[in-house]
Amino acid sequence: MVNSSPRDTLLIIDDMPENVMVLLHFLTNKGFTVLVAQDGEEGIETAEYTNPDLILLDVMMPGMDGFEVCDKLKAMNKLKDIPIIFMTALSDTVDKVKGFSLGAADYITKPIQQEEVLARIKTHIKLRKLQLQLQEQNQYLQEEINFRKQIEEYLQNTANVLAERSVELRERSSDLENRSAELEKRNQELDAFAHMVAHDLKNPLATITGFADLLLEECAEFPSPYDQCLERLKFIKQAGEQMFNIIDALLMLAGVSRHPEPVARSLDMGRIINQVIEQRLAPIIAEYKAEIVSPEHWPVALGFATWIEEIWVNYLTNALKYGGIPPQIKLGADIQNNGMIRFWVRDNGQGLEAKEQAKLFTPFTRLHKSRAKGHGLGLTIVQQIVEKLGGDVGVESIPGQGSLFYFTLPTKDSSKNGLS
Secondary structure, three states, rough: OOOOOOOOOOEEEEHHHHHHHHHHHHHOOOOOEEEOOOOOHHHHHHHHHHHHOOEEEHHHHHHHHOOHHHHHHHOOOHHHHHHHEEOOOOOHHHHHHHHHHOOOOOEEOOOOOHHHHHHHHHHHHHHHHHHHHHHHHHHHHHHHHHHHHHHHHHHHHHHHHHHHHHHHHHHHHHHHHHHOOOOHHHHHHHHHHHHHHHHHHHHHHHHHHHHHHHHHHHHOOOOHHHHHHHHHHHHHHHHHHHHHHHHHHHHHHHHOOOOOOOOOEEOOHHHHHHHHHHHHHHHHHHHHHHHHEEOOOOOEEEOHHHHHHHHHHHHHHHHHHHOOOOOEEEEEEEEEOOOEEEEEEEEEOOOOHHHHOOOOOOOOOOOOOOOOOOOOOOHHHHHHHHOOOOOEEEEEEEOOEEEEEEEEEOOOOOOOOOOO
């Protein structure tokens, strides 16, 4: 038998207070939640609001009788499955048949016997709950069937696609092997070409620096009018030596140098940036009438000075060429929580869309070909340098609000004591 619980709610629709009070007290004591309506309209309204588990409905009521109330309740999707037990003094078979035809679950004849009422209520609530369980199980089984059909269709479609792809892959396999071999060959040729160009550059540089040394020695014997020439010769000699260092550093970066890889050391970032601004970028800074703001003090990071100089040259050159008119450039550094320092260059240019930012560190890519010449390798070299030093690179930009290019390096106190 079904154990009654507060969740089992009964609705009594009856206009006779004495009948209602007797049932109300009896059924409440048996653990049911009992609601009462005194006429048909109130009963329908209460049923709509509470959705009871079972309805006890009096047949003979003024106005809307029990048969009409039952008909209206069964016409509502929300209420049509609630069991309805008629309470009546009528014993005519025709009236009972009429009630069953309208969807009633049972009849109770007045005067009402309480234990009979309780037994019928429990029976029909139990049947209703079993019916609901069966509906849920049927629904679950139907969903399971539909799901299995979908899986079967998916597996069949997948098998068809895999069969087609298998044919395509077999057809493309030999083509990919040929392309891979071709790319490997081209990479080797490119490395060889880069090595050759770097070494070929050293020959004219050696000539420049050699003759600069001879001229310095000869001009040193002449009087003061040659002082300006001496200064210019010194600048030529320094520039040549600096180019030697850059080439060696790039050869080390490419892994084709005879020299061992450098060990990361503490960087004097202020000196490196001053050297870049005053010696390497002074003409272009003057040409663009740029303003560069740099902090007086820099945090100490680890790296290889010649490589770091190339990073600043590339970032500052881009800021000068693609910044505002005139360029207003700000440099800075932030100490991160992960033991790294983020160095950055902020410009006042037109900014970059997200799809443009995604292409920045791609070899041979320049976003504004009409504004500057070059092969688009600068930012790629920056990325290679920084990654080799254990950091990363990136850009933050909003269209119309300029761009911020950054790179990170380990701090002096971090656990990284050499190059990665």
